[in-house]
Every structure is written in structure tokens, then in C-alpha cells.
Amino acid sequence: MPIARVAINVPVDTLFDYSAERISSSDIGLRVSVPFGKKRVAGIIIDVTSDTLIDSKKIKSIEQIFNETPRLPKELLDLFTFCSQYYHHSIGMVIMNALPATLRTSKPIKLPKDKISWNTMQLTLTETGKQTDLTSIPVRQRVARNLLNRFQQSGTISGRELKDSSSKIKQLIQQWLMCGWITKNQRPVTTNISNNPPPPLTSEQNTAVNAITASIGQFNVWLLHGITGSGKTEVYLRLIATILEQGKQILILVPEINLTPQLEAVFQNRFPNVNLISLHSGLNDTERLQGWLQAHSGQAKIVLGTRLSVFTPFHNLGLMIVDEEHDHSFKQQDGLRYSARDLAIFRSKQIDIPIILGSATPSLESYYHALNGRYRMVKLTSRAIQNAALPLIQTIDIRTHKASNGLSQPLIHALHENLAEKRQSIVFINRRGYAPVLLCKACNWNAVCTRCSSRLVVHLRDKNLRCHHCGNQQQLPLACPECGNQDLAPFGQGTQRVTETLANYLPTARILRIDRDSTRQKDAWRTILQKIHDQEVDILVGTQILAKGHDFPNVSLIGILNPDNSLFSTDFRASERLFAQLMQISGRAGRANNKGKVLIQTEFPDHPLYRALQKQDFDTLAQGLLAERKVAGFPPYLYQAVLRAEAHKIELVLNFLQSAVNLAKRNSFIELFDPVPAQMLRLKGMERGHLLVQSTSRTQLQAFLSEWQNQLHTLSSHKIRWALDVDPAEL
Numbered sequence: 001m002p003i004a005r006v007a008i009n010v011p012v013d014t015l016f017d018y019s020a021e022r023i024s025s026s027d028i029g030l031r032v033s034v035p036f037g038k039k040r041v042a043g044i045i046i047d048v049t050s051d052t053l054i055d056s057k058k059i060k061s062i063e064q065i066f067n068e069t070p071r072l073p074k075e076l077l078d079l080f081t082f083c084s085q086y087y088h089h090s091i092g093m094v095i096m097n098a099l100p101a102t103l104r105t106s107k108p109i110k111l112p113k114d115k116i117s118w119n120t121m122q123l124t125l126t127e128t129g130k131q132t133d134l135t136s137i138p139v140r141q142r143v144a145r146n147l148l149n150r151f152q153q154s155g156t157i158s159g160r161e162l163k164d165s166s167s168k169i170k171q172l173i174q175q176w177l178m179c180g181w182i183t184k185n186q187r188p189v190t191t192n193i194s195n196n197p198p199p200p201l202t203s204e205q206n207t208a209v210n211a212i213t214a215s216i217g218q219f220n221v222w223l224l225h226g227i228t229g230s231g232k233t234e235v236y237l238r239l240i241a242t243i244l245e246q247g248k249q250i251l252i253l254v255p256e257i258n259l260t261p262q263l264e265a266v267f268q269n270r271f272p273n274v275n276l277i278s279l280h281s282g283l284n285d286t287e288r289l290q291g292w293l294q295a296h297s298g299q300a301k302i303v304l305g306t307r308l309s310v311f312t313p314f315h316n317l318g319l320m321i322v323d324e325e326h327d328h329s330f331k332q333q334d335g336l337r338y339s340a341r342d343l344a345i346f347r348s349k350q351i352d353i354p355i356i357l358g359s360a361t362p363s364l365e366s367y368y369h370a371l372n373g374r375y376r377m378v379k380l381t382s383r384a385i386q387n388a389a390l391p392l393i394q395t396i397d398i399r400t401h402k403a404s405n406g407l408s409q410p411l412i413h414a415l416h417e418n419l420a421e422k423r424q425s426i427v428f429i430n431r432r433g434y435a436p437v438l439l440c441k442a443c444n445w446n447a448v449c450t451r452c453s454s455r456l457v458v459h460l461r462d463k464n465l466r467c468h469h470c471g472n473q474q475q476l477p478l479a480c481p482e483c484g485n486q487d488l489a490p491f492g493q494g495t496q497r498v499t500e501t502l503a504n505y506l507p508t509a510r511i512l513r514i515d516r517d518s519t520r521q522k523d524a525w526r527t528i529l530q531k532i533h534d535q536e537v538d539i540l541v542g543t544q545i546l547a548k549g550h551d552f553p554n555v556s557l558i559g560i561l562n563p564d565n566s567l568f569s570t571d572f573r574a575s576e577r578l579f580a581q582l583m584q585i586s587g588r589a590g591r592a593n594n595k596g597k598v599l600i601q602t603e604f605p606d607h608p609l610y611r612a613l614q615k616q617d618f619d620t621l622a623q624g625l626l627a628e629r630k631v632a633g634f635p636p637y638l639y640q641a642v643l644r645a646e647a648h649k650i651e652l653v654l655n656f657l658q659s660a661v662n663l664a665k666r667n668s669f670i671e672l673f674d675p676v677p678a679q680m681l682r683l684k685g686m687e688r689g690h691l692l693v694q695s696t697s698r699t700q701l702q703a704f705l706s707e708w709q710n711q712l713h714t715l716s717s718h719k720i721r722w723a724l725d726v727d728p729a730e731l
């Protein structure tokens with residue numbers, strides 16, 4: 001009897017064998033229900049073979065094969081396999097993480113109803129339908145068999161012909177539409193038929209579009225490096241039009257659920273007749289399943305989504321776009337710790353289609369690949385709208401203009417003036433990159449690790465300095481080793497009272513605070529954006545969330561508080577992020593016809609980062625940062641992975657990590673550091689620690705991790721939760 005090898009949602013990286021009658025390799029990718037222990041669970045058939053190591057008397061059989069669930073295409077199964085191997089996460093968990101919740105159950109799905117208009121519709125057999133084996137439908141389902149047969153003979157049948165053919169016909173058609181065997185006649189894909197014809201391209205846009213179009217049928221990673229307001233979206237739109245004309249689908253990954261409505265409107269407006277869906281965490285299970293099925297069957301032409309949608313099945317994908325590719329939300333920070341951007345690149349290579357990474361401030365990794373020719377770079381260096389000048393960026397030296405409760409007098413003054421002119425302002429509070437480091441304000445000396453040039457973190461409780469990179473510890477010095485200054489203090493300032501202080505200084509201003517909490521609810525953003533557009537708000541106060549791609553046409557002043565935290569962060573990526581953030585937030589100013597102004601409160605007005613920002617000169621800064629990383633030995637010049645562990649007591653964690661170190665088979669390619677407690681030691685009642693591994697060879701690192709992971713499973717760890725994090729976004 002044939003054996004199905006099935007992936008199941010368990011943390012063991014193996015497939016499980018089940019017997020099944022009437023099963024063949026054409027069933028690979030189907031969902032099944034199988035007995036597992038005392039339960040029935042959902043699984044996906046990954047392979048069909050004839051031999052198994054399990055005793056033929058003991059082998060269990062598959063309970064049910066869900067034929068109505070669309071089969072996962074091979075291309076997607078390959079992506080899952082790669083993802084499982086690269087991130088060292090079990091294949092079953094990778095798959096179940098990626099599937100809509102409804103498909104993770106061991107029950108048949110209730111397929112959402114598709115509207116049927118019998119008199120006008122034409123039904124056409126899809127590729128999936130053509131490949132469906134007639135004998136896979138049981139003989140007693142006569143109507144279904146006959147219908148499939150008819151479709152396979154004639155390809156297309158009109159609704160009128162089918163309407164009264166059987167009492168079961170409606171249910172069948174709905175089922176087949178949803179699982180992608182047939183499609184309803186699409187309205188013809190008409191691009192450019194829009195109330196708003198596209199603007200003529202700027203010459204830079206034109207060059208970019210032409211370059212990418214010239215090699216559109218093949219794999220290339222394009223880095224579209226364009227300053228904010230340079231019209232990257234228009235470049236996407238033109239390329240999307242070309243792909244749509246070829247009858248293919250497009251996947252656009254965006255960092256934030258909040259950005260989808262805005263982009264959705266732009267795309268829908270340009271392509272009013274094209275079926276566009278957005279996939280994000282705000283959808284309920286049915287909506288997500290519906291979108292997923294439509295992408296699978298090819299009905300949805302444009303899919304817009306957050307990181308999880310990199311796992312969407314497609315019928316005929318022609319282009320992928322990762323907008324704001326540098327954004328860290330593309331990296332998942334728990335469970336399956338994958339990078340959606342990197343998986344998207346893998347996927348486009350696998351199916352030989354182009355992928356565009358768009359950003360005003362590319363990640364240093366991507367930028368590095370563009371410099372060394374692995375990626376192809378196209379640049380947009382000026383704003384697309386005529387007269388939309390770049391904002392004027394100035395620093396306020398808060399060593400001379402003391403800030404009270406975070407706000408300096410020159411900034412308050414500027415806010416006053418802007419309010420008087422009835423223009424909107426943003427006050428941006430930087431909270432990122434804040435870990436207490438030791439800094440001498442007399443000579444700018446800061447405490448760095450002697451072993452790895454990473455900044456040391458102040459642990460006041462233990463009265464020491466610790467390197468979160470390698471675990472090295474030092475005593476807290478009493479005075480600056482460079483200049484003898486005794487006034488050394490952990491660096492950074494609180495931001496709690498900014499809103500209140502503003503209200504005191506500007507009693508007539510309507511101030512709106514925006515943070516994660518105020519935007520959590522569904523539609524909260526829509527309401528907020530509406531308020532801003534209707535000019536019901538004078539000053540917006542917020543954190544990182546404000547930096548992301550929103551268009552605020554009437555904002556002409558931006559004040560930035562506390563950016564210096566990130567200049568002296570222990571995280572080697574903090575400068576890169578700060579620059580990205582400041583560029584983005586500056587891009588909010590003066591988008592329409594009013595020139596914007598950005599005021600940065602800093603103690604280090606001459607820092608190269610602010611200099612680069614004033615000139616909007618990403619290249620110089622990026623090349624400087626890359627040179628630093630090369631010397632210090634940080635990515636992209638080498639590859640990292642982190643073993644993360646947590647338990648109720650940090651001692652347990654550190655013991656576990658130490659045993660992990662002892663177990664490891666070292667070789668000259670692998671650098672293994674000491675265990676370190678996490679900067680934020682306790683999280684949700686657990687104490688956490690980690691251990692860094694790095695190598696100049698990705699292949700060597702991967703080989704090491706595979707073997708190490710197997711050994712780690714042999715450690716007694718029932719009180720410990722641990723996981724590997726490959727290409728960690730932070731330590």
C-alpha cells in the first residue's frame with residue numbers, strides 16, 4: 001500500500017508516515033487529517049512513497065484527505081522546505097504557521113460562498129482543474145465527475161448552460177471556484193482605464209522603469225533607492241501594469257498593516273478593474289482564507305500584504321515588490337524567526353522572476369549587495385512633484401539651549417509660529433536604541449568592549465559594564481579613562497512628559513498623541529488620518545509609528561527629540577535605523593507645495609549622521625557605516641545566529657547556554673561567544689539570555705547549526721525554552 005509522508009504541527013523536524021489507499025504523487029500538497037497520539041490532527045502530504053521504516057502492522061492510515069482544500073503547489077512546498085532548513089524550524093510548524101487558521105484544523109473547511117450570477121457568467125477550467133485527475137472523484141459522485149469531464153473537454157462553459165442541470169450544481173460550482181479548479185470570467189484586465197491617467201514619468205523614473213522592464217522575465221534583485229517623495233510608487237505602478245498585461249500576478253510586501261489602506265487605494269484607483277486583495281493580521285479567518293484561495297486560483301491579481309503573505313500560494317506570479325525593504329518588521333521576532341524579505345528573494349529566484357526592493361534608506365545588507373553587483377541598483381534622487389523642495393534640516397544644540405522636559409525654546413518657538421500660520425507640526429520622540437551606555441560628556445569617550453568593539457551596557461544593579469555581543473564584563477569606572485572627568489552617567493533621557501509640556505506652552509493647540517495603543521483598534525488609523533487630513537489636529541506627538549510612509553500634506557514642521565540615544569547604542573544597527581527613521585520622518589515635511597522644516601535637538605550637532613541627513617546623503621553615510629562594520633567584523637561581512645533561551649531563573653538559562661557551548665563541535669570557521677543575559681532580562685515573567693555564533697561563511701554556519709541543533713535536543717531542557725535565530729535583527 002502507498003505511504004504518505006505527512007508534515008504535522010509539532011516541533012520535531014521529521015515527516016510522519018501513514019498508509020492510504022488510492023493515493024499517488026498527484027496528492028502531494030493536499031491537506032489530510034491523521035491520527036497522532038490520541039488526537040486527530042491536520043497535516044500536509046509532502047511525499048508519497050512505497051517504503052517506510054514503520055512496521056506494516058503498526059502503521060496507521062490517513063483518516064481523511066481533504067480534496068476540497070486546494071493543493072499546495074510544489075513551488076510553495078519548496079519554499080517551506082528551504083525556510084525550515086535555513087531557520088532550523090520544523091517543517092510542519094513552518095507550514096502550519098503559513099497557512100490560514102481554517103486550514104490548520106483537521107476538519108473540512110466551510111467554503112465561503114461566491115456570488116453566482118448564472119445568466120452572465122462564463123466558467124473556465126484553471127491549470128489546477130486541468131491537472132485534477134478525474135478518478136480522484138469517487139464514482140458515486142456522478143454529477144461532479146460528469147461536470148469535471150465536461151470542463152476538461154470544452155474548457156469554458158457558460159452559467160446559462162449549467163444553471164438547471166442538477167440540484168447539486170450550485171454547491172459544486174461554489175466549491176470549485178473557491179478551490180481554484182475553475183474561475184469566473186474576469187472582466188478583461190484593462191490597465192490605464194482610470195479616471196486619473198498616470199502622470200508622465202520623470203526622467204529618473206523613466207530610466208528605472210525601462211531598466212527593470214528590459215529584463216522583466218527573469219530573476220534579478222533590483223534595489224530601487226529613491227528618496228522620500230521621489231515617486232517609487234509610480235515606478236511600481238508602471239511595472240505592475242506590464243505584469244498585468246502578461247496575465248500574471250503581483251505580490252507587494254509592506255511593513256505595516258496601517259499602510260495597506262493607503263496603498264490599496266492608490267493601486268485600486270490606477271487599476272479599477274483588477275482584483276486586488278490585501279492580507280494582513282487585521283483580517284478574520286474567513287477573510288484571510290478567501291484572500292488566500294483567490295491568490296491560489298489566480299483570481300486575485302494583486303496581493304498586498306504584510307510579512308506573512310510571503311507564504312501566499314500563487315497561480316502565476318510575475319513580480320514581487322518589497323516596499324521599505326529596510327524595515328525590521330519584515331523579520332519575525334518569535335516563533336518562526338524568518339525574514340520575509342529574504343524569503344521573497346529566495347522565492348523569486350526559485351521561480352525566476354524579478355523582485356524589487358524599494359527604500360529611501362536601504363538596509364546596509366542590501367546596499368552592500370548592490371555595491372558589489374549581486375543586486376542591481378536604480379536611483380531616484382529628486383522629488384517627483386515639481387516645486388516640492390526638500391525639507392530644510394537644522395540642528396538645535398541642546399548643550400546651549402537647555403531642554404526642559406525634553407523641549408528646547410527654539411523648538412517651542414518654531415511650533416508657535418507654525419501654529420499661528422495654521423500649519424500642522426509633528427513632534428517625534430525617538431525611543432529606539434535605548435540601552436544605558438556610559439558616555440563622557442566632556443570628551444565623548446564611551447565605554448566599548450576590548451574584545452569586539454561593541455558598546456558596553458551599564459548594569460547598575462550589578463555595578464558593572466557588560467558586552468551584549470560577547471559576554472565580556474568590566475567594572476564600572478569611577479572617572480573617564482581619557483580625560484579624568486568624574487561625572488560619568490548612563491546616557492539617555494525620559495520622554496514621558498512631552499505631551500503635557502507642549503500643552504502648557506501651547507494651550508490653544510489641538511494635540512494628538514499617536515502610539516501603538518491608540519492605533520491598536522481596527523480602523524483607528526483611518527479615523528486618525530481623517531482627522532489629520534481634515535485639519536482637526538495641530539500637533540501630532542508620536543514615536544516610530546509616525547515615520548512610516550504616510551502622506552501628511554499640511555505638515556510643515558517636524559521636531560525630533562532624543563535622537564542621540566541611537567548614536568551611542570549597543571546595537572550596531574542603531575545608527576542605520578536612526579538614519580532611516582530620520583530620513584523618513586523628514587520626508588513627511590513639505591510633501592506638497594510648502595517647504596518643510598525639520599529641527600533636531602541634539603548634543604552632537606556635528607555628528608556625521610546629522611551632517612549626512614542635512615544633505616540627504618545616504619551614500620556617504622552608508623559607505624562610512626559599512627567601513628566601520630568591516631573593521632569591527634559585523635554583518636554583512638559575516639553571518640550571525642543567536643541561540644536564545646528563557647526560563648524562570650536566569651541561572652538555568654545561563655547553565656543551559658553554557659552546556660550548549662560545551663557541546664558545540666568547534667572549527668576554525670565558527671566563532672562562538674559566551675552566554676549573556678538579555679538587556680531586558682525579564683519579559684512576561686521569564687528571564688532570558690542568549691549566545692552569539694558567527695562565521696565568515698554562510699555555508700559553514702548553516703552546517704554547524706544543523707549539527708548543533710541536533711545535539712541541543714539531547715540536553716535536558718524541560719524547564720528551558722530555546723530557539724535559534726538566524727540572521728538576528730537584534731541581540
Ligand code: ADP
Nearest residue numbers: 199200201202228229230231232233234384385
Ligand atoms: P515615495 O514612495 O518615493 O516616497 P511617492 O510614490 O509617494 O514617493 O510619490 C510622491 C508624490 O509624487 C506622490 O504624491 C505622487 O503622486 C507624486 N508623483 C510620483 N511620480 C510623479 C510624476 N511622474 N509626476 C508627478 N507627480 C508624481
Ligand code: ZN
Nearest residue numbers: 440443480483
Ligand atoms: Zn572624558
Ligand code: ZN
Nearest residue numbers: 449452467470
Ligand atoms: Zn565584546
